[in-house]
Amino acid sequence: MKSASPIRIAPSILSADFAKLGEEVRAIDTAGCDWIHIDVMDGHFVPNLTIGPLVVQALRPHSKKTFDVHLMIGPVDPLIPAFADAGADVISVHPESGPHLHRTVQTIKSLGKKAGVVLNPATPVEALDGVLDMLDLVLIMSVNPGFGGQKFIPSALEKLRRVRTMIDARVKAGGAPIALEVDGGIDRLTAPQAIAAGADVLVAGTATFTGGPAAYADNIRALRAG
Numbered sequence: 001m002k003s004a005s006p007i008r009i010a011p012s013i014l015s016a017d018f019a020k021l022g023e024e025v026r027a028i029d030t031a032g033c034d035w036i037h038i039d040v041m042d043g044h045f046v047p048n049l050t051i052g053p054l055v056v057q058a059l060r061p062h063s064k065k066t067f068d069v070h071l072m073i074g075p076v077d078p079l080i081p082a083f084a085d086a087g088a089d090v091i092s093v094h095p096e097s098g099p100h101l102h103r104t105v106q107t108i109k110s111l112g113k114k115a116g117v118v119l120n121p122a123t124p125v126e127a128l129d130g131v132l133d134m135l136d137l138v139l140i141m142s143v144n145p146g147f148g149g150q151k152f153i154p155s156a157l158e159k160l161r162r163v164r165t166m167i168d169a170r171v172k173a174g175g176a177p178i179a180l181e182v183d184g185g186i187d188r189l190t191a192p193q194a195i196a197a198g199a200d201v202l203v204a205g206t207a208t209f210t211g212g213p214a215a216y217a218d219n220i221r222a223l224r225a226g
Contacts, residue, residue, distance in 0.1 A: 001161055003180060003200035008034035009220050010068050010181070013059075014050065014148045015205030021055070025062040028208065031216035035066040035090075037183070037203045039148075040083070045074035045097055046146035053079070053086040060087035068137075068201075070118065070183070072145050073097060077104055084111040092116030092139050095127040105134050116181070120145060121153050125162050132170065135178050137201070138163050142194070143184030148205045152185030157197040164198025188222050195226040 011033050016024035025036060038056060043049035069088035073079060076097040083091055091108045095101050095117065108115040116137030117128060121144055140163065142156035160182060167178045182194045183203035191202055208219050
């Protein structure tokens with residue numbers, strides 16, 4: 001069930017020091033992260049308010065790493081172009097954040113960006129029907145979205161296994177690979193479980209940023225080792 005792809009670590013800047021976000025992005029880049037995960041929350045779709053496209057644009061010069069932008073906003077469609085223009089490389093959306101998921105994914109792809117779909121704990125895998133062949137990434141939430149520092153929900157492991165099976169079948173049939181990402185409660189204990197279930201991109205906020213910049217490289221190495 002484990003992915004054949006190398007494990008990529010995507011620290012969530014939600015857990016960074018917001019007073020010096022540019023420095024924090026440079027620090028995790030230097031420490032060896034693969035992607036930089038940017039959680040965008042609107043205080044409506046989820047009960048928290050974080051950042052907008054201007055912050056993404058301001059952070060873009062601080063790293064050439066992949067900007068993995070997770071949009072927890074509704075309605076999502078009107079703001080996708082702004083995040084694309086701001087420097088997002090991957091844009092992920094929730095099926096519940098707009099009326100026409102297929103059209104939303106089409107919009108992301110038309111802007112030259114990689115597209116992802118996010119499954120909340122209560123969102124069934126069947127929500128991927130009709131769009132999987134268009135995707136570059138599937139993100140499994142192992143907590144309910146909206147806040148960092150939550151406890152890992154074990155049922156996410158079965159969802160990871162199911163989506164890994166779907167992705168592997170697609171690749172076997174000649175389709176392009178799809179990254180399988182997991183977000184929520186990922187630490188040195190849960191990372192190996194998620195990897196064994198098929199995840200190949202780990203979003204980790206608290207587990208990356210704990211201990212300050214001097215600890216980031218060790219934190220990232222420990223997560224990658226699984």
